[in-house]
Amino acid sequence: MNRYLLRLLAVVTIVIALFSCEDEGYMNSPDAELRFSADTITFDTIFTTIGSTTQRFTVHNPYGENILISRIRLSGGDFSSFRLNINGEVGNEVYEIEVPSRDSIFIFVEVTIDPNGQNLPMVVQDSIEFTTNSNIQNIQLIAYGQDFKLVKGETIKTTTWTAEKPYLVYDYAYVDSTSVLTIEPGTKIYFHKGAGLYARGKIKANGTFQQQIQFLPDRLEDSYKNVPDQWNGIVLFSGSHDNVFNFCVIKNANIGLQVGTIENEGYASVKLTNSQIENMAYAGLFAIKSKIYAYNDLIANCGFYAVALLVGGEYEFYHTTIANYWGNYSTKARSTSSLVLSNVLIIQDSKGGSTTYNGDLEKATFGNSIIFGNNTQEIELGNNNKNEFNFLFENCIMQVADTFNTSNKDNYKNVWKGVKYDPLFIDPYTEFNYQLDTLSPAKDVGNPEYGEQFPLDILTKDRTGDSGPDLGAYERIEKKNGK
Template sequence: MNRYLLRLLAVVAIVVALFSCEDEGYLNSPDAQLRFSADTITFDTIFTTIGSTTQRFTVHNPYGENILVSRIRLSGGDFSSFRLNINGEVGNEVYEIEVPARDSIFIFVEVTIDPNGQNLPMVVQDSIEFTTNSNIQNVQLIAYGQDFKLVKGETVKTTTWTAEKPYLVYDYAYVDSTSVLTIEPGTRIYFHKGAGLYVKGKIKANGTFQQQIQFLPDRLEDSYKNVPDQWNGIVLFSGSHDNVFNFCVIKNANIGLQVGTIENEGYASVKLTNSKIENMAYAGLFAIKSKIYAYNGLIANCGFYAVALLVGGEYEFYHTTIANYWGNFSTKARSTSSLVLSNVLIIKDSKGGSTTYSGDLGKATFGNSIIFGNNTQEIELGNNNKNEFNFLFENCIMQVADTFNTSNKANYKNVWKGVKYDPLFIDPYIELNYQLDTLSPAKDVGKLEFGEQFPLDILTKDRTGDSGPDVGAYERIERKNGR
């Protein structure tokens, strides 16, 4: 009896509100239609139990009279995974919302998805129902959820991370000096803001072209897909040897991959192949007195340095594309070079003093590679004239000033420098596509020996099928019609 009475009172209240509209000057036509800035609100993959970012849409009154929306509610009610803020009022059901003539109100939507124990993504749906003059309209809500394995401030012993479910790292994951972290092909590792992966032991991240290993931030909405500085990055401490990253993607951190640490003895070493490091706030690849062997790599779009090789070390890069067109995410222009080679590092302290670190640059070889960007000088050399400083650019396209001296054949063999040798990437600014245009001067000018040593490019295209290998990570193969 009480439930019936409550329902009756609610109906009476709505009817009274509707009839009072005419007295208060509201549009009371049953044909009145609100207009929505979107008819469906979609949330990209959301980790279960982790709340989404807030999305919003507008509800517009196109008429010359005010409209009173008698009710706005989530169809799923209190059992819905979604939450609403209706023009500043928090609640999943709100009555008598006025929309002024030819004006709009805002609806804000969030979602938290409960785990279901399954590995595959799940879909959660609901709708927002608007009742105006007995006329009902709906905006659909769709969210895709994903269960995950949480790693929070954890010391990782020898183990294998699998592709069964994604991993979500909070704070840090630390691989101690006696342990090996093996990561299977297809594994996805997401990092919360401020989190990082720190390795004193070893990491073996060996993906495949079809199943690449991804190191990404945990904000998966489309608006975050190329935003840097969403997590700290990966650090290989000095003393960490024989690390492997093959067919890996590292995106949107502060420093993508740091190899070596100044405060630790010894060096770090890594084999970095068929991998991409993109959209870093500070540096893509930052190495200190270490050893790197790399080929088929893309390192792009970094706020300071794409690649910094400091305090000496031994480095080999073949068929590597270093492309730095920073600027889409910051109003501050980049004043640094994309590639820095140095046998010295000076660190200043807060008291005005400084500490100098130096080491022999035993080898820094760049073969069949591209170093280019939107600055005039994209290569910086730092030599203290005390330690060894050995480097070689061979069959490379380089963005340097015309005054940059490349006459020493011990350091430069078959190099093409300056803006007239722009490699003509397909779209380095918007789509961040660093493949070569059909008119690129990088086509077919690579050293044949390097092309035969690495016959497949980063997309597994054959470098040996035309008149010569292209320089950089991508091979341009023309179709018969020239496209």
């Protein structure tokens, strides 16, 4: 009798256990498949030893029953360069993860790539394996790594940076007053948040059209491609002379290139040619009592000023495109002008006082250039009526109000002003393309002397092959005979 009761109790226990499992309501079909928000997780170029940003994707249960994922694991295990956080649990292998009916869980992925001593980018791959009711599914992981040379809070003596590997600057790189930093064509220099390049000596950055020198932030994801204020910028202190930036790209900083400093005696000087300065939180080119000789430059999309020339100085700009269509990056509208010329600067202090700095604007020439943007008034003049204030716009398109007086021939020669002379850039808002449309009023109206002086544009196109040079940095060459 006791044996019979024991057997009966055992059977009842098994039945209860079976019913308990069924009550949990997990789908047990071997055909059950999870759905993923992406089948491949790709990391853009990542500097070796520097951890990536975190990427995430979702794992969705599309069924009317709960699903129990038996195992989620990183195929490379603990030897993988990738790391996982599975719905809040850190680990590269996790068991029995429940996904409620028609619900999702999140998986977060990071990667750190070890250096391999090579100069070329490397590819690191792995996969995440999901096992559900004996059904196995995979998500691919791909990351591109790049070795680099780290510059962290360094004072630089005379040296040359080469294109062999990119440079990654943390904090600052400082060229002292007796030294020259030479940067070879094709060199890429990346800056971490808050970092900058500062010089009391000289910087010679002489690129070519085929091998441009790039000054960029270290966030290389596509979503950061045109985001400003990711690093501080380049500063040439007063006393830093004969700097060269040719075929350079400077993007996504606070101030792209600052020439001169208010607290130092003397001036700074730079030759800026065939270069692009774009997407700055404050200013593209910010100069104080300095000397700048520039041609074939694009300076575009800055939160306050594209070009600010303050406390006097000597400036020459030829075939320059100053285009400010700021607005895609901030909810704060820009109320300032793209170009400011001033022989005075007033700096307010924290106690409500102010200090005024004055200087002679000995020369500010803009020839065959475009100054345009999405504000009504894109040129601001600040004259203290004490110091010299000499400037000339010659053969220029300018976005200014109709009331802006351009009658003085000492200051304005062959200028076209107002919205009716929109230069018709191809796409200044989304593609940031400042080349000229075929119907642009900037075509063929430049001073031929400047065209002969600078016969090639920023793309090395010939300016002398048609009826006249175009205004700005870009020459438009129309196809002939349908070719």
